[in-house]
Amino acid sequence: MEEIIALKEHMVEEAGNIKTWFKAAAVEDFPENGGACVKYKDLQIAVFNFTRKKEWYACQNLCPHKMQMILSRGMIGTQGEEPKVACPYHKRTFSLKSGECLNAEEHKIATFPVKIEDGYVYIGFSK
Secondary structure, eight states: OHHHHHHHHHOOSSGGGOOEEEEEEEGGGSOTTEEEEEEETTEEEEEEEEGGGTEEEEEESEETTTTEEOGGGSEEEEETTEEEEEOTTTOOEEETTTOOBSSSSOOOOOEEOEEEETTEEEEEEOO
């Protein structure tokens, strides 16, 4: 529960609320069309290199269904035009843009802005 509270405290609700751009890792450290987990303070953040769409996404690594730190290992794809990640344990799918659960009545996950600069991936946080 503490992880969820901390995630919500660091979420960026609007672009102007970004206080910190965290330098997560080099672009080449992330698999194409897949994800990897990085640590920011005490948080685990899943970062996805959605090569097919030429886009990057970041969200909490914690799946809210069974409280497993696993979303970074999930499969990414789309539902219509919506980019999504599927939890490998429970098959719950979440929007990588809004964090909404797309196939069940699960809680919303935290999502974070991502930018690429000089070959590095940066994640935006409100704290």
